Amino acid sequence: MAERDTPEKFPENEVDNLIADFGKKPEPAEREKLREMLLGQKDKFKAVESALEQAKEQDQERGQGRGR
Amino acid sequence: MPAPSQQIPKASFEERVELVTESVELYHKYLLHFVFSMTNQWQDAENIVQELWKFVMVYFKDEHIKHLPRLRLKAKHLFIDHYREKQRKPAIPTDQLPERRSTKTVPEAYTDAEELRLKAVFFEQYSGIELSDAQKEAIWLHGRYGFTHMEIAEKTGTSASTIGDWIKLGRKRIAEYLSEGGK
Numbered sequence: 001m002a003e004r005d006t007p008e009k010f011p012e013n014e015v016d017n018l019i020a021d022f023g024k025k026p027e028p029a030e031r032e033k034l035r036e037m038l039l040g041q042k043d044k045f046k047a048v049e050s051a052l053e054q055a056k057e058q059d060q061e062r063g064q065g066r067g068r
Numbered sequence: 069m070p071a072p073s074q075q076i077p078k079a080s081f082e083e084r085v086e087l088v089t090e091s092v093e094l095y096h097k098y099l100l101h102f103v104f105s106m107t108n109q110w111q112d113a114e115n116i117v118q119e120l121w122k123f124v125m126v127y128f129k130d131e132h133i134k135h136l137p138r139l140r141l142k143a144k145h146l147f148i149d150h151y152r153e154k155q156r157k158p159a160i161p162t163d164q165l166p167e168r169r170s171t172k173t174v175p176e177a178y179t180d181a182e183e184l185r186l187k188a189v190f191f192e193q194y195s196g197i198e199l200s201d202a203q204k205e206a207i208w209l210h211g212r213y214g215f216t217h218m219e220i221a222e223k224t225g226t227s228a229s230t231i232g233d234w235i236k237l238g239r240k241r242i243a244e245y246l247s248e249g250g251k
Contacts (some may be wrong), residue, residue: 007137010246014102015239018136019211021098023186034092034121038085041125045081048126 079130087133088125095136096121099143106147116146137246187212197241206231207238 026034079087099120104113120143124133132138178186187208191199199207205224209215210231217235221228 007135007141007247010137010140010243012239012243014140015242016211017101018098018242019190019208020214021101022190022212023094024097025093026096031092034096034118035085035089037118038088038121038125041122042081045084045126 084125084130084133087130088121091124091134091139092121094134095139098136099139102140103143103147106144112150116143116150119146119150183212194242194245197245199238199241202226203234203238206234207242210235 025031096117100113100117103116104110107113107116120139123142123146124139128138187204190208191204202224206220206226209220209223210217215223217228217231220226220231224231
């Protein structure tokens with residue numbers, strides 16, 4: 001699973017809502033809950049990070065192999 | 069000779085937590101209302117936005133964490149996945165009025181000084197957009213507090229039709245800026 005590119009155009013009629021809600025922080029309890037949830041993603045983040053590193057190393061090895 | 073390392077600078081986990089937290093503070097409420105406009109149900113909207121932040125934390129590139137169009141698009145994808153997974157349609161209650169957006173009607177406990185600061189922060193984000201201070205004021209008064217064109221005209225001494233043009237122009241420029249990769 002990866003981040004999909006090419007976001008669609010931001011609709012003009014959403015700009016008012018964006019302004020209306022801008023900077024309105026979640027309630028303290030909700031913020032705390034969200035932050036804990038983010039911190040809870042550490043293992044998953046590390047796993048994805050190391051998988052990406054591994055894939056990159058393999059790519060580099062293959063690239064060097066072709067050059068010889 | 070080995071190729072020079074092409075490592076992209078990447079934030080540590082802790083730095084990403086801070087980046088995502090900043091994005092949460094800027095856009096959580098907006099995204100919650102955006103998802104609610106599709107679900108008509110707060111509980112589902114909250115679950116979907118929580119999934120969104122988890123996804124952002126793990127998979128988004130650092131430079132995309134505060135990129136609103138990407139956040140919005142991912143929220144939409146998660147909404148589609150959520151209902152596809154549950155094989156049901158968004159709730160549309162028939163025996164009662166649906167829950168309504170509350171952004172325009174519920175006053176936040178912000179002081180005037182905080183509101184001024186938020187307005188400055190908002191337009192700092194769009195510093196590449198050409199808008200005069202009077203135009204920004206009109207857009208802010210309309211979007212933030214829901215004043216009509218006529219009310220803004222009375223407050224500012226500009227004609228209502230000009231205010232209408234400015235608001236239209238502001239929406240267009242902000243939307244274009246966001247669509248073209250503004251963060």
